[in-house]
């Protein structure tokens with residue numbers, strides 16, 4: 001008699017002990033923070049609510065210089081084209097990575113990330129189109145902006161995805177690439193805030209998503225690094241390569257941008273001088289050289305902190 005009742009009781013106890021959030025297989029991380037329901041609350045119903053392609057009605061007027069001043073107009077387009085190169089790497093890479101994810105909870109998260117990255121790509125394309133840039137011209141701008149250092153950086157990311165090495169690819173995408181975007185997006189959203197509040201809103205909207213992608217990257221990669229197996233060694237080696245490439249990318253393109261920004265800033269100092277380009281630092285008080293130095297420092301610092309947080 002006892003033998004027959006015991007298993008039934010055991011099942012009942014187990015059934016009531018199940019966390020209702022545990023609907024997917026996910027080892028030891030909270031999948032409910034990264035599911036589709038969470039995505040709806042975070043993006044669709046909050047950041048993007050009442051926007052049109054990521055821009056709220058009445059966000060602010062675009063400065064005439066963005067349309068009329070040749071240099072400002074050119075930098076504006078090149079900037080967006082550079083964002084686009086990274087967003088394209090992201091949505092195509094993450095989509096491929098879904099098939100290599102270790103469990104369904106990760107796959108579901110990656111599906112939401114693909115939507116985020118595709119949306120980023122779309123809104124930046126839309127903004128360029130509004131400035132009269134055709135898809136063909138946009139492709140050309142993206143091509144022009146991809147220096148050989150940036151190409152090498154992107155190639156190393158794509159290589160991890162093509163190998164199907166989930167841990168390494170995730171580190172490349174959601175820790176290195178997104179982590180590098182942090183300080184750059186922060187800088188850019190401040191820089192354009194007077195010239196084009198719409199672009200600033202687009203950048204901030206993308207940034208909010210990237211923060212979430214990095215959180216997932218940290219949660220999932222920590223699981224691998226804790227194992228302390230061969231994948232950890234591969235990631236350490238890779239992190240070192242990425243670090244070198246990041247520095248080369250910075251020197252070959254970002255520092256060059258800052259020089260162009262400064263040319264514009266000097267011309268429009270009355271209007272843009274009060275922008276807080278870094279926390280507590282106004283545009284008018286930070287030289288071109290200091291800007292490059294601070295931004296590079298921030299990139300290095302963020303990278304180091306993140307590596308430490310995931311146990312590498």
Ligand SMILES: [Fe+2]
Pocket residue numbers: 087090116117120206210
């Ligand atoms: Fe993105």
Ligand SMILES: [Fe+2]
Pocket residue numbers: 090117178209210213
């Ligand atoms: Fe992202």
